[in-house]
Amino acid sequence: xxxxxxxxxxxNNFVYSSMGIIFIAxxxxxxxxxxxxxxxxxxxxxxxxxxxxxxxxxxxxIALTILGFIFLLSGVIARGVSAGRVPWxxxxxxxxxxxxxxxxxxxxxxxxxxxxxxGLVVTLAVLLTLGTAVTLLxxxxxxxxxxxxxxxxxxxxCAAIISGGVFLLANCVAAAYLIMxxxxxxxxxxxxxxxxxxxPTLAELDQLSYRLVALVFPLWTFSVIAGAIWxxxxxxxxxxxxxxxxxxxxxxxxxxxxxxxxVTAGWKGKRAAWLCLFAGSTFLFNYVYVNIWGxxxxxxxxx
Amino acid sequence: MSYEIKTPELxxxxxxxxxxxxxxxxxxxxxxxxxxxxxxxxxxxxxxxNQDPTRVQQYFVNNPTLAKVFDKFSLFNLYSSTWFSAIYxxxxxxxxxxxxxxxxxxxxxxxxxxxxxxxxxxxLEEFRTFESRKSAAEILVIARAHFGKRRYxxxxxxxxxxxxxxxxxxxxxxxxxxxxxxxxxxxxxxxxGGMRGSAIVNEGESFTNVATSYDSxxxxxxxxxxxxxxxxxxxxxxxxxxxxLTNAPLDYSLILDVTESGxxxxxxxxxxxxxxxxxxxxxxxxxxxxxxxxxxxRDNTGKIVLSGAIPFLPQDGNLTSIGAIKVPDLTPxxxxxxxxxxxxxxxxKIRGGFxxxxxxxxxxxxxxxxxxxxGLDSGVPQSVxxxxxxxxxxxxxxxxxxxxxxxxxxxxxxxxxxxxxTFDGVTQWVNLQIVRDPGKPFSLLGAVFALLxxxxxxxxxxxxxxxxxxxxxxxxxxxxxxxxAGLSRSPGLAQEIDALVNVLKEKWGDDE
Ligand code: HEM
Numbered sequence: 001x002x003x004x005x006x007x008x009x010x011x012n013n014f015v016y017s018s019m020g021i022i023f024i025a026x027x028x029x030x031x032x033x034x035x036x037x038x039x040x041x042x043x044x045x046x047x048x049x050x051x052x053x054x055x056x057x058x059x060x061x062i063a064l065t066i067l068g069f070i071f072l073l074s075g076v077i078a079r080g081v082s083a084g085r086v087p088w089x090x091x092x093x094x095x096x097x098x099x100x101x102x103x104x105x106x107x108x109x110x111x112x113x114x115x116x117x118x119g120l121v122v123t124l125a126v127l128l129t130l131g132t133a134v135t136l137l138x139x140x141x142x143x144x145x146x147x148x149x150x151x152x153x154x155x156x157x158c159a160a161i162i163s164g165g166v167f168l169l170a171n172c173v174a175a176a177y178l179i180m181x182x183x184x185x186x187x188x189x190x191x192x193x194x195x196x197x198x199x200p201t202l203a204e205l206d207q208l209s210y211r212l213v214a215l216v217f218p219l220w221t222f223s224v225i226a227g228a229i230w231x232x233x234x235x236x237x238x239x240x241x242x243x244x245x246x247x248x249x250x251x252x253x254x255x256x257x258x259x260x261x262x263v264t265a266g267w268k269g270k271r272a273a274w275l276c277l278f279a280g281s282t283f284l285f286n287y288v289y290v291n292i293w294g295x296x297x298x299x300x301x302x303x
Numbered sequence: 304m305s306y307e308i309k310t311p312e313l314x315x316x317x318x319x320x321x322x323x324x325x326x327x328x329x330x331x332x333x334x335x336x337x338x339x340x341x342x343x344x345x346x347x348x349x350x351x352x353n354q355d356p357t358r359v360q361q362y363f364v365n366n367p368t369l370a371k372v373f374d375k376f377s378l379f380n381l382y383s384s385t386w387f388s389a390i391y392x393x394x395x396x397x398x399x400x401x402x403x404x405x406x407x408x409x410x411x412x413x414x415x416x417x418x419x420x421x422x423x424x425x426x427l428e429e430f431r432t433f434e435s436r437k438s439a440a441e442i443l444v445i446a447r448a449h450f451g452k453r454r455y456x457x458x459x460x461x462x463x464x465x466x467x468x469x470x471x472x473x474x475x476x477x478x479x480x481x482x483x484x485x486x487x488x489x490x491x492x493x494x495x496g497g498m499r500g501s502a503i504v505n506e507g508e509s510f511t512n513v514a515t516s517y518d519s520x521x522x523x524x525x526x527x528x529x530x531x532x533x534x535x536x537x538x539x540x541x542x543x544x545x546x547x548l549t550n551a552p553l554d555y556s557l558i559l560d561v562t563e564s565g566x567x568x569x570x571x572x573x574x575x576x577x578x579x580x581x582x583x584x585x586x587x588x589x590x591x592x593x594x595x596x597x598x599x600x601r602d603n604t605g606k607i608v609l610s611g612a613i614p615f616l617p618q619d620g621n622l623t624s625i626g627a628i629k630v631p632d633l634t635p636x637x638x639x640x641x642x643x644x645x646x647x648x649x650x651x652k653i654r655g656g657f658x659x660x661x662x663x664x665x666x667x668x669x670x671x672x673x674x675x676x677x678g679l680d681s682g683v684p685q686s687v688x689x690x691x692x693x694x695x696x697x698x699x700x701x702x703x704x705x706x707x708x709x710x711x712x713x714x715x716x717x718x719x720x721x722x723x724x725t726f727d728g729v730t731q732w733v734n735l736q737i738v739r740d741p742g743k744p745f746s747l748l749g750a751v752f753a754l755l756x757x758x759x760x761x762x763x764x765x766x767x768x769x770x771x772x773x774x775x776x777x778x779x780x781x782x783x784x785x786x787x788a789g790l791s792r793s794p795g796l797a798q799e800i801d802a803l804v805n806v807l808k809e810k811w812g813d814d815e
């Protein structure tokens with residue numbers, strides 16, 4: 001029989017190992033990008049030493065990302081086992097689960113879209129999140145405070161974390177759009193440097209960030225509704241403009257504006273990408289600022 | 304004055320109509336929604352009276368000038384301020400003005416057919432053309448059957464068929480916006496017809512829902528106390544359990560005996576943090592808890608002038624609590640005791656006395672006694688946890704364990720003891736929050752339908768496709784030319800048209 005402490009140690013080991021693995025994945029992606037300066041897409045069709053190296057680095061990166069995902073998943077599960085509950089009781093746990101959701105969103109998108117090149121950004125973001133989690137946010141496992149003992153914790157937080165992961169991915173894509181946009185001239189012709197030639201076209205990037213947002217916006221809406229239902233049961237009101245609720249509303253409005261701007265006003269490209277980044281940053285602000293410095297009732301973050 | 308705009312001739316009616324049209328445009332609604340988002344930001348940074356009144360008071364002390372400016376713009380009660388309400392009321396008027404006519408229009412179109420086939424299909428999206436050996440009529444029959452199976456609406460035109468799908472997208476969109484209006488109805492019903500009150504009750508004591516029993520009570524304009532039938536709640540037992548390592552609370556449980564109006568026998572219920580008890584649209588929540596030291600105060604003749612459990616306010620996770628014992632009925636001067644209660648008292652050099660665990664394992668009551676005028680008759684409302692010692696003199700300090708007595712010394716005018724205080728023990732209090740919200744069901748239904756509408760309007764695909772047959776003049780064997788094209792705002796049109804082309808080609812053996 002493993003004790004709670006054993007499980008907690010196991011979880012930490014998994015999380016640290018996944019960081020190590022993802023770090024190597026990051027290095028592979030970095031090499032791939034570096035080599036891509038010298039590889040042009042035409043080279044990829046004809047096997048030559050350069051393109052073989054290039055493709056291999058990308059494959060290794062992806063394989064390691066998947067492995068890192070599995071380790072992180074094990075870490076999150078072991079954390080839950082050690083606490084005897086869902087692993088969403090404090091900011092350390094939200095952060096490792098959030099990183100997991102983000103990786104998952106990336107791997108799922110990878111199956112359908114040519115987003116291997118995003119690996120560099122994704123692994124970096126995951127490393128930063130996990131790094132902050134293990135150094136600044138780490139707390140030993142502890143039981144939940146009474147306010148969090150509810151089925152709604154599972155529903156509301158799970159939906160919020162998944163939405164967060166996908167919003168973050170959409171932000172990465174929108175940022176990539178803005179970078180690639182600089183290589184487009186007035187007539188719409190793209191003059192990308194070599195390293196960027198593998199990347200999807202601007203139109204594809206634009207579509208992808210829109211699809212990601214449109215896909216999780218209902219989930220985000222659901223998460224806010226579930227939060228409201230829970231707040232009604234826990235605090236006696238379903239909406240009280242507590243800082244976290246206020247920022248959830250602001251995020252919701254920002255993404256609603258983004259979707260409207262695209263669908264009704266026909267916004268595309270640069271303006272849409274900036275709006276997407278803005279909406280995503282309101283989400284991040286909610287997570288970082290409101291949890292750490294904000295007052296209000298979402299103060300279980302354990303800091 | 305501008306000459307181009309014929310404002311004078313527009314007249315008041317015309318102007319109003321113009322304003323209404325502006326207000327109810329989609330654009331205005333969107334801008335108002337964004338404005339609402341921006342307007343809600345200050346409230347998440349500046350403390351709010353209804354959430355944290357003490358922090359607001361603190362703000363007034365720390366930044367008096369800024370606080371006054373903020374107060375002028377209602378920034379301490381932002382979410383109930385006139386200007387904030389104005390934004391969301393305008394938003395909802397705009398929404399209603401925009402959505403209701405559209406809903407009616409949509410309803411009238413329920414049986415509408417797709418538009419006629421345009422003359423020039425080449426200009427549309429995904430244009431395809433090929434020659435077929437079969438007759439024009441046969442081609443149109445198979446196209447109709449193909450789309451009929453896929454639940455398109457079909458219109459027969461001259462030598463062509465027009466099909467359309469995705470009517471439900473607009474239905475979803477309208478459902479979403481109408482549901483938002485449902486949420487507004489829920490919120491306003493709740494705030495006009497609801498109420499919210501709280502009461503601190505010691506273990507063993509009872510609460511009855513008459514207006515005087517509440518420590519605080521705020522009610523909507525249309526709420527009547529008779530809306531909430533009489534009920535008596537007796538606090539039988541409150542249990543808090545804590546984690547031995549971190550001192551964090553694990554569980555709170557409150558046992559109540561409930562006696563409803565017109566019933567003689569009571570029933571026993573348990574209230575927990577996430578499990579309020581419900582009476583119709585009223586619910587009762589366990590909101591906070593703390594310790595009440597039990598004390599008896601006697602005057603110098605030994606007569607009891609005050610006896611009971613006095614709720615103290617927790618200050619930290621280990622429930623170090625502060626409170627005040629006010630004894631106005633002592634002669635010749637009033638007595639006030641400023642107290643701290645330590646549930647598990649410990650001492651060290653740095654902190655002095657402090658509490659090391661949130662349960663009453665080694666309770667101690669630390670007191671400072673003050674004699675003079677408590678100022679209770681001044682008309683200024685006072686906190687029950689604090690004493691205004693402006694007109695009082697401190698006469699002594701003491702720390703008591705349960706069962707101990709302190710003879711309170713007199714002041715400089717009169718050095719005899721003024722009386723005594725006995726620390727009889729400790730009990731716990733709970734803060735019950737009583738909330739009535741008749742609007743809840745509307746808001747919930749509104750939210751659920753809004754989500755449903757959102758899903759439909761985001762994921763239903765809308766598209767139109769036209770199929771035309773042209774009997775070719777310059778084709779041999781009197782082949783028929785088939786032209787297909789479509790219009791769509793959602794992805795997937797190409798696949799849909801390819802599927803049709805395949806069906807037409809396969810079934811009829813047209814290879815090229
Ligand atoms: C109207 C009600 C509520 C809203 C709008 C709301 C909003 C949110 C939002 C936006 C997040 C996303 C993560 C972030 O960006 O920080 C979140 C997370 C969370 N909420 Fe709520 N919430 C509500 C009620 C509640 C209640 C009643 C509880 C528990 C007592 C709760 C507990 C949590 C927890 C544990 C998280 C995950 C950690 C975190 O990110 O802070 N929420 N909520």
